Amino acid sequence: MSLIIAVPHESRPSERRVALDPSRAERLIQSGLQVHIQAECGHAASFHDEDYHGAVVKESFADVVASADIVLKVVCPTVEEIELMPRGCLLICIMSAFQHTDEVIALRDRQITLLAMDHLPRTTRAQPMDALSSQATVAGYKAALLAAELSPRLFPMLTTAAGTIRPSRVLVIGAGVAGLQAIATSKRLGAQVDAYDIRRAAKEQIESVGARMIDTGVEVEGAGGFARALRKDEKQKQHDALAEHLAKAHVVICAAAIPGRRAPQIITEDMVDGMLPESVIVDMAASSGGNCELTRIGEHYYHHETLIVGPLNLPSHGAVHASEMYSRNVYNMLELIIHDGEVNLNADDEIVSGCVLLHDGQIHHEGTAKLLDVECFPFGGVIHRAHEMPDQTAGWLSDESADDVSQEKRSGDDNAAASLNDKSAVAVQQINPGDTEASHQDTHSSVDAKNAVASSEVDLLVEESELSQLEDEQTLADLQAMDGATDLDVAAMSEEQLPTDDLTLIEGVGPAMQIRLYEFGYTSWQQIAELDDQSTEKLSVQLELDNQITEQDWSGQAKKLMESKQ
Helix, strand or coil: CEEEEEEEECCCCCCCCCCCCCHHHHHHCCCCEEEEEEECHHHHHHCHHHHHCCCCECCHHHHHHCCCCEEEEEEEECHHHHHHCCCCCEEEEEECCCCCHHHHHHHHCCEEEEEHHHHHCCCCCHHHHHHHHHHHHHHHHHHHHHHHHHCCCCCCEEEEEEEECCCCCEECCCHHHHHHHHHHHHHHCCCEEECCCCCCHHHHHHHHHHEEEEHHHHHCHHHHHHHHCCHHHHHHHHHHHHHHCCCCEEEEECCCCCCCCCCCCEEEEHHHHHHCCCEEECCCCCHHHEECCCCCCCCCCEEEEEEECCCCCCCHHHHHHHHHCCCCHHHHHHHHHEEEEECCCCCCCCCHHEEEEEEEEEEHHHHHHHHHHCCCCCCCCCCECCHHHCCCCCCCCCCCCCCCCCCCHHHHHHHHHHHHHCHHHHHHHHCCCCCCCCCCCCCCCCCCCCHHHHHHHHHHHHHHHHHHHHHHHHHHHHHHHHHCCCCHHHHHHCCCCCCCCCHHHCCCCCCCHHHHHHHHCCCCCHHHHCCCCCHHHHHHHCCCCHHHCCCCHHHHHHHHHHHHHC
């Protein structure tokens, strides 16, 4: 008898997505599997029961899961729903285990195998199943639209008979998948966008989607490029630099998070007090505590003259496309684990072993086990930790002070985890073009791990680090292509062909922007210095920069650079 896949209705408040859309359901049915859906499970996402050709429609949750081998959900089921699920079945969903410990216990007690879509390892092979990135893409897009709707100002620059309206200034904090999508959407709406992220590597990504990176003067990378916690003086320096930019912003979109932990509080009350009247803060990290200390989860309210919004479940606001993308992620996962009509959880497969959080009544994820104060039983002999999880959240650090922590006392696993979190291939993958609020479990390795296991894990980290380096090289190529540089093969240019002047010394010109300038024939300071009004207007249109060239006085900067060279 073929496997039965059940697709129940999502029962969590305000959840409009569905785990499987009609097109993917039809493919599964054509492959010989049975699909049972709960009546009206996809109505909120505009998918009707009659659209699921060949699927069996059941009236209630109990009916649809009664004989299921696999249950597909977007977010984790409630404890009451778990009690209705067959013992030993397989559940696939975005679990967010650190927020749903009661549900984890209920699943363990019923010996239900849990394959958590938010625990994918960070590899190129896992990208087609990366549900967190797909949902974060929707979240970032909707956050920018929400900000544009709530702001009393228009985002684009408009020239009318009544005069010129200057573009709104938008500041995005956090350049993960959601943050980059918020930047790209705000830019497409015509806003002038600045962005901040603690990672140096984020500068390329931020500039690739048209924003300017804020330099706070704080270096958060220690020896070897590993991330470290901020000292008190560095936190103050970061605070002062960001406060200056917040004071000029009309809209602030917060998208910084820490996998599996409370979001870092970046915006303080005094920073909000210094903002412009009728400014707006959209805190995408509200569900995990918020990046602004004044955020109220799920509420819209005014602090003096600043509107602070703490939206929940933004991906659900784009339920149609969010469901379609999640369906593809789930379908790709099913293709990986189903062979010859049977479920095969191959412990030697890094994707499978990384995602299996529960199996046979045992917990296979160390962070979750620590959270529940129970023993962890590695699935396939490997304990999966935070450094093996995808970096969906721009690698933000905890609020712990580094004043009393010496670099020598940091464990190798901590450094490796920070290093891998500092990469960004997964984030770029989903900006096509241009948090999910994503939540992962972020835990340190056990100090009493056996030497043999520790040694093998270090080897695994080295391999992953090498793979990440290769991914980053591809990422740079992708960014250049996204930024309109598809016809420019920088690597193939000889030294004689390369420009003699470094245009990145001009404020507002980053590496990605420099490549675009090369494309349009601007390769020297002299050419920039000679820009007149007409050529400036033309170049602004080509680069889609509105009036940035004039505001930052690229011509004047170039003249000073020429004078300093003489």
